[in-house]
Amino acid sequence: MNAEVAIIGGTGVYDSDAFENVREVEVDTPFGKPSDRILIGEFEGRRVAFLPRHGRGHIYSPTHVPYRANIYALKELGVSRIISIAAVGSLKEEVKPLDIVIPDQIFDRTKHRRDTFFDDVVVHVGMAEPFCAELRDAAISVLKELGLSFHPRGTYVCIEGPQFSTKAESNVYRQLGFDIIGMTALPEAKLAREAEICYLTIATVTDYDVWKDEPVDVKTVLENAAKNEENVKKILRKLIPAIPEERECECRDALRFAITTSPDRITNEAREKLGIFLNKYL
DSSP, X not given: OOOSEEEEEOGGGSOGGGEEEEEEEOOOBTTBOOSSOEEEEEETTXXXXXXXXXXXXXXXXXXXXXXXXXXXXXXXXXXXXXXXXXXEEESSTTSOTTOEEOOOEEEEEXXXXXXXXXXXXXXXXXXXXXXXXXXXXXXXXXXXXXXXXXXXXXXXXXXXXXSOOOXXXXXXXXXXXXXXXXXXXXXXXXXXXXXXXXXXXXXXEEEOTTTSSSOOOHHHHHHHHHHHHHHHHHHHHHHHHHSOSSOOSGGGGTTTTTBOSOGGGSOXXXXXXXXXXXTTTO
């Protein structure tokens, strides 16, 4: 059973009643099992997959989410677009809790994550624009239509976690001009680009990180994340049918000029493991 679009996020961000002809599938990959079983069904006229990033019951920390298995599994199911839902902290006064941000840039502050499929082949994909422009345009149009409080761009600094930042770190990120802070956009965005899957983050602001007087805590994050859920559902219901059928973005052929290793030096083992990405070009 294939899907066109995937939603990656917490279990609260989708309305299971909106899915029709639902089926759950287990997928195994060369990079292990994904975070959980993947739900596939019809949603607003499109075939949509849903994957809980941290697993049901929130069993994976941001560092230990099986990102490579997640993206590989979605690729295997035919997914060409990913909509990521992510709770974030704000690093700017004007980006308020309960606002929505559609980031256009990411800054990587992670330390311990495997962030490429290509350990056995040299591949250099472009990441200058880490989020799909086509998906961002569609999301911005929907947010304008809904009249929600949102920001059409911003830089997402992705930290390792699972701890929140120190005040010194938070203030440095502010001085560097970053807008929001979170723990999950990477390596998802990098892996999606390697897989030639369009990737969009809908960032829901839950707090002001730790740079303001009140410290961030899990209670505040969870309370505001719950408040954001209804808006996220509204966005998804309008965004998914608005996604163009055909892709005209650069994501669709990101590997075209990225594979550096000579074909005759790519082993049969690597071809078997990575064929889902490489066969199109080899």
